[in-house]
Amino acid sequence: MQLFLALCFLLGIPSGAPEIHSLKYFYTAASNVPNFPEFVVVGLVDDYTILHYDSNTRRAVPKQDWMNKITEEDPSYWERQTQIDFGDQQTFKGNIEIVKQRLNQTGGLHIVQWMYGCEWDDETDEVNGFDQYGFDGEDFLVYDLKTETWIAPVQQAVRTKHKWDNDKVEMTRYKHYYTTECPDWLKKYVEFGRSSLMRKDLPSVSLLQKTPSSPLTCHATGFYPDRADLFWKKDEEELHEDVVKGEILPNHDGSFQMSVDLDLSGLKDEDWGRYSCVFHLAGGQEVSKRLDKRDIRTNWKTNDGGFPTGAAAGGVVAALLLLTGCIMGLIVCLKKPPQGFRATNTFETSSSSGEDPAEKKMLKTSS
Structure with missing residues (x-):
């Protein structure tokens, strides 16, 4: 599935049945796009926006009242999320330049996106995870949870695919995140917002x-x-x-x-x-x-x-x-600004090491 260029598509009607809950995170890094932040983080539970961060406000904020319940367990949660998102903002700023160079598209308007998350069936308890990167609306790298490998839709991504596939430690982390950690957080958020998420009013x-x-x-x-x-x-x-x-x-x-x-x-x-x-x-x-x-x-x-x-x-x-x-x-x-949430995810980058940040995998840890 192709990634869209803008965040408006997040407002579409979901295709899943109501007992299928989802947790999705969207990162968008923009280059030379007028009237749009250079970095935006958006997160949703069952397609309801629950947190937003962008490079203009530089603050991670809840977008649903029930998301404030998380501070009852962790008072410093939102401040910590702000710092993490700000760090990712710097990383994505460098990564978009690297992808542009790889594709020989250094000029003009460009957008790099990352989308990941999981689904949970509250009747069967079945879970599924998804993770993909896109550039200018086209898939760049897609994670396949069933085979525990990365798929490279374009030739320029093959180099990164092989490097990530061969890192067995990180591939194990990926599987654990998408089969255990992500669904655990999703279940917690569904419980927080149950009254709103389950509300059904006919017109x-x-x-x-x-x-x-x-x-x-x-x-x-x-x-x-x-x-x-x-x-x-x-x-x-x-x-x-x-x-x-x-x-x-x-x-x-x-x-x-x-x-x-x-x-x-x-x-x-x-x-x-x-x-x-x-x-x-x-x-x-x-x-x-x-x-x-x-x-x-x-x-x-x-x-x-x-x-x-x-x-x-x-x-x-x-x-x-x-x-x-x-x-x-x-x-x-x-x-209304683009809205969202995020799990704790960062690129491992080192400008002094000479390594290509685009070849580094995301480290996924619970928020």
Whole structure:
């Protein structure tokens, strides 16, 4: 799987079933990228951001209230994490230059990424680990836990692959980390945030239309978490044409909202009952609303100055909710930095030894 160039993909809907928990760490080192920190650490539990560090703030901070529980056991935890992340910032700054030289791409914009973590099935207790490096969105090195070897997708990484494969001591450490240490930390974090991680709220779903010629909006609000989908379907087939899907936006109470528009211009009256709007929450729960003219809320006026059938006031309120959500979403996007967490991982480098830092393995130890 290729690594993406930006951290936005972290907000996507996870593919695993709800009983599969995951702990993921993302490191991004950027070279000559405007308006983006040169180094960012992001970590997630079940795709919820739990800690963030970047080279602008130089502070490791929790991004979920329940992550503060860790200081009850270790009061100096966050300060120590800050120092570790700052050290990794210096290491990655050197490593990105080395990878650029190896690939003969010393100029322009470049990004080096490292992603690792583990998964745990809380029903079967099965665990799995993953670890990979990428350069400019392409895989550079990938760890295979089953064979306990590194895979080099590009020729320039073969040299490092052989060196890391031949270090049997470190390969043993890798296996222990991904089969024992990482899952242990994941289980601890899941316990810390159980009330939030296990929360499932279904939304209220409304049909909204500004004017008779406007697209019909299916609006879902009040759902949690944000790992959800909203779509139109005809009979039992999901529609992709004549459909415009909006982004998931936050509500003031911590829940979320989203909408999807359907172009009604080509819809025949006798086909209305064949269409429905479906909300799907991660884990399989659904809310379906069949298309019915009587359920459409609108605020357009009839020729006599009154409102047509439907909840006019509800339409106005819903429109205001949409506007408020858009404003809140814009504020969040403008103010919210990339977020994350990290386990204690460092490159062993020595500028005085003449050794290539890119050929050094990560040392993984518990945080």
